[in-house]
Amino acid sequence: MHPDRLSRITGGMAGFIRTGVYPEGFPESWQPGLTLYRTLTRSILSDMVDTAFPICKRRIPETVWNDLTELFIRECPLHSPRLWEIAGNFAEFHRNENTGVRLGYPWLDDCLNMEWIELELFNRPDQPGWKFKAPTGRTGEKVSLIPDHELLVLNYPVFRTAGPGLKPETCFLLLFRDPVSLTVQFINLQPVGALAAECLRNEPGSCEDITDRIYKLAGISPDRDAMTRLFTLFRSKNLLTRISKEKQ
Amino acid sequence: MVGIGFRKEFSETLPRVRKDKPDFIEFAPENWMKTGGYYHRQLQKAAEQYPIFCHGLSLSIGSPDEPDWDFLADLKQFFKDVPVVRYSDHISFSQVSNAHLYELLPLPMIEEAVSRIAVKARQVQDFLERPLILENPSYYLVTEADMTEADFISAVLRESGCGFLLDVNNVYVNSVNHGYDPAAFLRSLPAEQVSYLHIAGHLKQPDGFLLDTHGEAIADPVYDLLKLTLETLSREVPILLERDFNIPAWPRLREEMNRIRRIQTEVREVQFAS
Numbered sequence: 001m002h003p004d005r006l007s008r009i010t011g012g013m014a015g016f017i018r019t020g021v022y023p024e025g026f027p028e029s030w031q032p033g034l035t036l037y038r039t040l041t042r043s044i045l046s047d048m049v050d051t052a053f054p055i056c057k058r059r060i061p062e063t064v065w066n067d068l069t070e071l072f073i074r075e076c077p078l079h080s081p082r083l084w085e086i087a088g089n090f091a092e093f094h095r096n097e098n099t100g101v102r103l104g105y106p107w108l109d110d111c112l113n114m115e116w117i118e119l120e121l122f123n124r125p126d127q128p129g130w131k132f133k134a135p136t137g138r139t140g141e142k143v144s145l146i147p148d149h150e151l152l153v154l155n156y157p158v159f160r161t162a163g164p165g166l167k168p169e170t171c172f173l174l175l176f177r178d179p180v181s182l183t184v185q186f187i188n189l190q191p192v193g194a195l196a197a198e199c200l201r202n203e204p205g206s207c208e209d210i211t212d213r214i215y216k217l218a219g220i221s222p223d224r225d226a227m228t229r230l231f232t233l234f235r236s237k238n239l240l241t242r243i244s245k246e247k248q
Numbered sequence: 249m250v251g252i253g254f255r256k257e258f259s260e261t262l263p264r265v266r267k268d269k270p271d272f273i274e275f276a277p278e279n280w281m282k283t284g285g286y287y288h289r290q291l292q293k294a295a296e297q298y299p300i301f302c303h304g305l306s307l308s309i310g311s312p313d314e315p316d317w318d319f320l321a322d323l324k325q326f327f328k329d330v331p332v333v334r335y336s337d338h339i340s341f342s343q344v345s346n347a348h349l350y351e352l353l354p355l356p357m358i359e360e361a362v363s364r365i366a367v368k369a370r371q372v373q374d375f376l377e378r379p380l381i382l383e384n385p386s387y388y389l390v391t392e393a394d395m396t397e398a399d400f401i402s403a404v405l406r407e408s409g410c411g412f413l414l415d416v417n418n419v420y421v422n423s424v425n426h427g428y429d430p431a432a433f434l435r436s437l438p439a440e441q442v443s444y445l446h447i448a449g450h451l452k453q454p455d456g457f458l459l460d461t462h463g464e465a466i467a468d469p470v471y472d473l474l475k476l477t478l479e480t481l482s483r484e485v486p487i488l489l490e491r492d493f494n495i496p497a498w499p500r501l502r503e504e505m506n507r508i509r510r511i512q513t514e515v516r517e518v519q520f521a522s
């Protein structure tokens with residue numbers, strides 16, 4: 001018995017599935033079976049990637065998109081036993097490879113990141129012990145942002161799926177998991193709105209507190225009515241949660 | 249007991265089922281651990297009503313790699329959070345050099361694989377502090393084999409001492425693809441180690457080759473093989489219907505579960521009478 005028979009066979013099979021290079025010393029008779037396993041494995045991975053990134057996939061010619069998946073499977077070892085998490089590996093891999101810029105899709109990083117965050121937020125473990133408490137809307141009430149959110153600064157408006165091609169534009173996208181419906185939604189914020197969200201996530205506060213904090217932070221005095229409207233919008237989206245007395 | 253694989257597609261239906269309820273549900277822990285949100289809530293609702301079996305995909309019990317200790321730690325935590333009755337995985341490999349392939353790949357049927365599985369199974373069971381059950385997989389390729397499939401599975405179960413998840417559809421698929429008698433194969437397996445059964449549908453290719461898709465209704469010869477299995481076992485074990493793709497409306501799944509139940513009853517009555 002060869003002590004490394006098991007390693008040689010399992011390693012060779014895994015290598016072939018990822019790269020398509022037929023292992024030296026493997027009999028020809030194994031080729032049809034190995035090719036079938038290569039097809040099956042790749043369809044699991046490409047289905048996952050396609051499902052995770054529908055917007056990116058729609059924006060890129062199919063052959064190019066398939067090449068991105070191909071390169072990813074060949075080059076990126078996948079360490080998570082949880083299949084859905086490979087979407088995060090895919091976004092990270094192509095960011096590190098600078099794929100978007102190289103292929104003439106400079107918006108690709110933004111789009112991959114946005115769609116990955118959307119998936120991650122949908123699946124993210126619940127904060128232990130946290131419960132959503134809808135604010136009353138009373139003036140002066142201190143609130144905080146719900147925990148399941150991410151504020152993205154984008155260089156391209158990749159969330160706009162209709163209209164002309166993508167032109168550079170700085171956007172502040174607040175993605176969040178609605179604590180009631182548990183669906184993931186987003187708001188495209190103005191710079192002041194993004195500042196308000198940033199202030200709120202750092203420390204709870206009332207509408208007035210946040211207006212003051214924005215002044216201290218950025219030296220601008222946001223319009224009070226606009227701030228009230230922003231808070232009303234946040235509240236209607238279940239983005240704000242009441243904080244307990246002892247935390248105030 | 250007849251159970252069904254828990255799928256997101258019918259996760260809203262399941263907690264509301266009143267007629268012909270499944271007796272238990274099964275799911276892959278990898279798809280549900282370390283998650284929250286909508287589907288986690290659906291899982292919690294189902295877990296309040298149904299006993300839970302977990303059927304893993306990524307233990308990679310036969311690969312030369314060390315066990316993935318981080319994964320096992322997460323799994324152990326998951327088993328603390330969710331009341332899991334039985335835990336199984338496959339006699340296969342899916343991870344090499346710390347990289348997952350997310351497909352159940354066939355092992356060479358050699359002594360070295362048997363000993364590797366025995367060592368890893370012990371490590372896994374000691375760490376999780378619960379028994380591990382191993383399933384006979386379907387396979388489309390025999391690489392190196394110093395023994396028959398039946399001898400390989402028997403040796404794995406003997407050496408590892410694990411429980412046996414006997415997948416009847418896999419036996420049928422393999423018997424067609426590799427040309428052997430499924431009844432003789434069944435009789436040569438260690439019946440006393442069987443913990444529970446799987447049954448599922450497969451896809452017949454134009455050339456007659458069968459793919460273990462879990463995406464079709466159970467084929468008639470597989471029901472026949474189930475009957476033979478139950479007669480051979482001569483004791484009741486839980487049976488799980490696996491349906492992972494092309495998921496039909498609930499009544500179709502209920503029909504399949506009822507047909508399994510009828511076979512169970514039929515075998516039980518014959519055995520009781522004799």
Ligand SMILES: [Fe+2]
Pocket residue numbers: 383415446447490
């Ligand atoms: Fe199975």
